[in-house]
Amino acid sequence: MTGNPxxxxxxxxxxxxxxxxxxxxxxxxxxDGSKTKMDIxxxxxxxxxxxxxxxxxxxxxxxxxxxxxxxxxxGWALLFIAILYTAAxxxxxxxxxxxxxxxxxxxxxxxxxxxxxWEEAKLITFEDKNGDGNxxxxxxxxxxxxxxxxxxxxxxxxxxxxxxxxxxxxVAAGGLAAALSTAAGLLLVISSAVAHDLLKSAILPTISEKxxxxxxxxxxxVAVVLxxxxxIYPPGFVAEVVAFAFGLAASSFFPAIILGIFDKxxxxxxxxxxxxxxxxxxxxxxIAYKGVFIEPIFENQPDNWLxxxxxxxxxxxxxxxxxxxxxxxxxxxxxxxAHVQQMIEEIRIPRGAGQAQDH
Numbered sequence: 001m002t003g004n005p006x007x008x009x010x011x012x013x014x015x016x017x018x019x020x021x022x023x024x025x026x027x028x029x030x031x032d033g034s035k036t037k038m039d040i041x042x043x044x045x046x047x048x049x050x051x052x053x054x055x056x057x058x059x060x061x062x063x064x065x066x067x068x069x070x071x072x073x074x075g076w077a078l079l080f081i082a083i084l085y086t087a088a089x090x091x092x093x094x095x096x097x098x099x100x101x102x103x104x105x106x107x108x109x110x111x112x113x114x115x116x117x118w119e120e121a122k123l124i125t126f127e128d129k130n131g132d133g134n135x136x137x138x139x140x141x142x143x144x145x146x147x148x149x150x151x152x153x154x155x156x157x158x159x160x161x162x163x164x165x166x167x168x169x170x171v172a173a174g175g176l177a178a179a180l181s182t183a184a185g186l187l188l189v190i191s192s193a194v195a196h197d198l199l200k201s202a203i204l205p206t207i208s209e210k211x212x213x214x215x216x217x218x219x220x221x222v223a224v225v226l227x228x229x230x231x232i233y234p235p236g237f238v239a240e241v242v243a244f245a246f247g248l249a250a251s252s253f254f255p256a257i258i259l260g261i262f263d264k265x266x267x268x269x270x271x272x273x274x275x276x277x278x279x280x281x282x283x284x285x286x287i288a289y290k291g292v293f294i295e296p297i298f299e300n301q302p303d304n305w306l307x308x309x310x311x312x313x314x315x316x317x318x319x320x321x322x323x324x325x326x327x328x329x330x331x332x333x334x335x336x337x338a339h340v341q342q343m344i345e346e347i348r349i350p351r352g353a354g355q356a357q358d359h
């Protein structure tokens with residue numbers, strides 16, 4: 001048994017079919033959703049701004065020899081990111097449909113190899129409560145016999161759909177490559193930010209190159225340990241954790257980048273204050289409702305959310321707070337030096353800027 005792909009149906013028909021399957025099993029209709037349109041809007045905005053503000057994405061554009069190449073690579077990155085985000089809802093729909101059709105009310109003995117593989121990894125569990133040998137996948141917790149970890153669905157989907165082995169290999173390789181490239185980029189940013197931007201440029205200007213190197217290594221080591229702990233004790237499943245990370249990036253880096261380019265009056269004090277306030281607000285909100293290293297303070301229910309915005313979308317609010325704080329503090333403090341403002345003016349010129357100059 002290799003699953004039941006349904007290529008002859010249109011996407012709208014698949015949604016109708018999925019709604020029917022969910023309701024037959026006691027779940028709510030798939031298209032009903034559990035979030036308001038405003039919350040979805042804030043989550044989407046946080047994902048978009050977070051992508052633009054992620055430091056390990058930004059540093060990639062500095063690895064090319066020309067400004068034109070950096071702009072071109074940024075354009076291609078945005079194109080593929082747009083394809084990824086646009087395709088995600090369709091992938092989720094197909095995953096859910098294939099899973100239900102493959103396992104619901106089917107004999108456990110007839111399950112395909114992928115089921116046994118994920119079962120051995122303890123990410124799928126089956127308990128035959130009624131002893132009939134069939135899998136009852138139901139919304140009723142007392143009758144439900146199947147538990148599926150949501151984190152496996154993207155990797156398991158090609159197997160569930162019965163796709164060729166090379167497609168499954170591509171998905172697995174893509175996931176591994178994404179994890180490694182993200183980890184490498186973030187470690188590079190963290191180590192250089194702590195060693196050079198924080199210590200060398202602000203706290204200890206006299207630090208030696210050897211001391212700077214050791215600071216970078218220690219920062220990278222601490223980051224690895226912290227990431228490992230969060231991996232063992234995550235605040236949510238993968239999609240939630242990604243949304244939190246992008247929300248934190250949106251509430252901290254993105255406003256500083258945009259205002260730093262388009263508002264010559266933005267200064268270091270304003271940008272730093274805005275980033276601190278934005279990320280603290282967003283992190284505190286996520287911790288209060290999801291609990292990271294501590295028990296949640298508030299019940300994670302729509303009625304308890306601020307303005308009805310979930311922890312996954314609160315990064316947009318943090319971003320707006322960041323913008324306000326940055327603009328206000330920048331206006332209340334000294335303007336950036338003239339040469340910095342001139343550099344920003346030159347950055348704005350899209351073409352014909354000539355060779356890059358030192359500032």
